[in-house]
Amino acid sequence: MAFVNMARKEIAFKIVYYGPALGGKTTNLEQIHGAIQPESRGELTILSTRQDRTLFFDFLPLRSDIIRGFSSKFQLYTVPGQTIYNETRKLVLRHVDGIVFVADSQWEKMEDNTLSFQNMQDNLREQNTSIDQIPYALQYNKRDLPNIAPVHYMDFLLNRRRVRVPRFESIAIECRGVFEALNTVSRMVLAAFIREHRLGHGELPEDVCISKE
Numbered sequence: 597m598a599f600v601n602m603a604r605k606e607i608a609f610k611i612v613y614y615g616p617a618l619g620g621k622t623t624n625l626e627q628i629h630g631a632i633q634p635e636s637r638g639e640l641t642i643l644s645t646r647q648d649r650t651l652f653f654d655f656l657p658l659r660s661d662i663i664r665g666f667s668s669k670f671q672l673y674t675v676p677g678q679t680i681y682n683e684t685r686k687l688v689l690r691h692v693d694g695i696v697f698v699a700d701s702q703w704e705k706m707e708d709n710t711l712s713f714q715n716m717q718d719n720l721r722e723q724n725t726s727i728d729q730i731p732y733a734l735q736y737n738k739r740d741l742p743n744i745a746p747v748h749y750m751d752f753l754l755n756r757r758r759v760r761v762p763r764f765e766s767i768a769i770e771c772r773g774v775f776e777a778l779n780t781v782s783r784m785v786l787a788a789f790i791r792e793h794r795l796g797h798g799e800l801p802e803d804v805c806i807s808k809e
C-alpha cells in the first residue's frame with residue numbers, strides 16, 4: 597500500500613527484499629547504497645547481530661521523481677532470513693508494495709529457497725493479501741559460485757506461474773543483477789499504482805530508473 601502525502605506531493609513505496617538466510621539481501625542494499633549519489637538516497641540502516649546477520653531489518657530510503665507533480669520515495673527493506681525470526685518478517689512485510697525475492701543459487705540451498713518462498717506466501721496470506729496481488733521479481737544470486745543449480749531448475753522451483761515473473765541472475769557482491777531487479781520491481785510497483793488509481797495509462801512507466809549515475 598503506497599503512502600500518498602497530498603500536502604507534500606509525495607508518494608512512498610515499500611519494497612521488501614525477502615529470501616533465505618545468507619542469500620544476499622543485505623548485500624543488495626549495501627551495493628545500491630554504495631552506487632547511488634548521496635543526494636538521491638538516505639542513510640543505510642543495518643541492524644545486525646555480531647555475525648552480520650540481519651536481526652530486524654535493513655533500511656534504505658531512495659528518492660526519485662517519477663509521477664508528474666509528485667516526488668516518489670522507494671523505501672527498501674530486508675527481512676532477517678533465519679527461520680526463528682518469523683514474527684519480525686511479518687512486521688517488515690506489512691503494507692509491502694513490491695518484493696525482490698533473493699534466492700541462493702547453491703544446490704544445497706534449494707530447500708531453504710522453497711521454504712522461504714512458502715513462508716513468504718503464508719505470511720502474506722495472514723495479512724489478507726497474496727503473492728498474486730503484489731508485484732515481485734526473483735533474483736538468483738551467487739551465480740559466481742561453482743556449485744549452482746541451473747536457472748531452469750530454479751524457475752521450476754520458484755517461478756511457477758503460467759506467465760513467469762521477471763527473474764535475474766545476480767552476483768550481488770559485484771553489483772551484477774542488483775539494479776536490474778530493483779528497477780524492474782520499481783516499474784511494476786508504479787504500474788500497479790497507476791492502474792489502481794486510474795491515472796490514465798497502464799503501461800509500465802518507461803522513465804522510472806533508479807540508476808547508478
Ligand SMILES: Nc1nc2c(ncn2[C@@H]2O[C@H](COP(=O)(O)OP(=O)(O)OP(=O)(O)O)[C@@H](O)[C@H]2O)c(=O)[nH]1
Pocket residue numbers: 615616617618619620621622623624648649650651674675676677678737738739740741766767768769770
Ligand atoms: N560468492 C558470493 N557471495 C555473496 C553474494 N552475495 C552475497 N554474498 C555473501 O553471502 C553472505 C550473506 O550475505 P547477506 O547479504 O548478509 O545475506 P542476507 O540475505 O542478508 O542474510 P540474513 O540477514 O541472515 O537473512 C555474505 O558473506 C555475503 O558477502 C554473491 O553474489 N556471491
Ligand SMILES: [Mg+2]
Pocket residue numbers: 621622623648649650654674675676677
Ligand atoms: Mg541480512
